[in-house]
Amino acid sequence: MSDQKTDTRNADATPGSATPGSSAAGSAEAFWDERYDQSDRLWSGEPNAALVRETEDLTPGSALDLGCGEGGDAIWLARQGWRVTATDISRVALARAAGHADQAGVADRVDWQHHDLGASFPAGSYDLVSAQFLHSLHEMPREQILRNAAAAVTEGGTLLIVGHMGFPAWETEPHPGVDFPSPQKVLASLDLPTGQWDVLVCDTHEHSLTAPDGEPSTRTNYTVKLRRRARRA
Structure with missing residues (x-):
């Protein structure tokens, strides 16, 4: 479950899921701890492009990053x-x-919290809640996690969900148990109250990346961006 960012070997890897061909046996926490222990850096350290694109015009406030990985x-x-x-x-x-x-000089601006989001969720409400590539080969109540994410958005705040539409083209042994819902299905599964949210983006886009063999490739992702309406006085 967890993680995000861009794989140092190929841009826009499937964070929150296993390396192609690897086993998903055992607990999700043990799996991810072991995967991170295999290298000094798993992701590039750069922010996800969709996050940058969709938040550059927002006024900074409080933000919740679900599946933060190495912190990009x-x-x-x-x-x-x-x-x-x-x-x-x-x-x-x-x-x-x-x-x-x-190292980046922002340690005092980030509160790092350990959560298995299927079992616990950060307290509080936030001006921005971001869930970037929250996929998993382990069983994960993804729809409930995203509903909890929506509930954590303050009035006037933004919910940003970015995900993959499928495995990359070079994945020769796809895992049939992994669900890659469309942005429309993601939006519907949030079960949001009528009249309380504005849908700003609900669409797919192609992302350019480099395959493990060094060849250029693309991968289809989706973005769902919502704003919670402020109540009228």
Whole structure:
């Protein structure tokens, strides 16, 4: 479950899921801790392009980063002036992310929290809640997690959900149990109250990336961006 960012081997890898061909046996936390332990850096450290694109015009406030991985998105948000709560299932990733934040000079702007989002969720409400590539080979109540994410958005705040539409073209052994819903299905599954949200973006887009063999490739992703309406006085 957890993680995000861009794989250092190929842009826009499937964060929150296993390396192609790897086993998803055992707990999700143990799986991710082991995966992070296999290298000094799993992701590029750069923020996700969709996050940058969809939040550049927002006024910084409080932000919640679900599946923060090594901290690329959280650190970028902190640099823009956001106060960030960043959560991940892997304690290894969180320790690494905290180190990166310290190096970036924003350690005082990020609160790193350990959560298995299927079992616990950060407290509070936020001006921005971001869920970037929240996919998993382990069983995960993704729809409920995203509903909890929507509930954590304050009035006037933004919910940003970005995901993959399928495995990359070079994945020769897809995992049939992994669901890649359309943005329309994601939006419907949030079960939002009528008249309380504005849909700003609900669409797919192509993302250019480099395949493991070094050849250029593309991958289809989706973005769902919503704004919670403020109540009238």
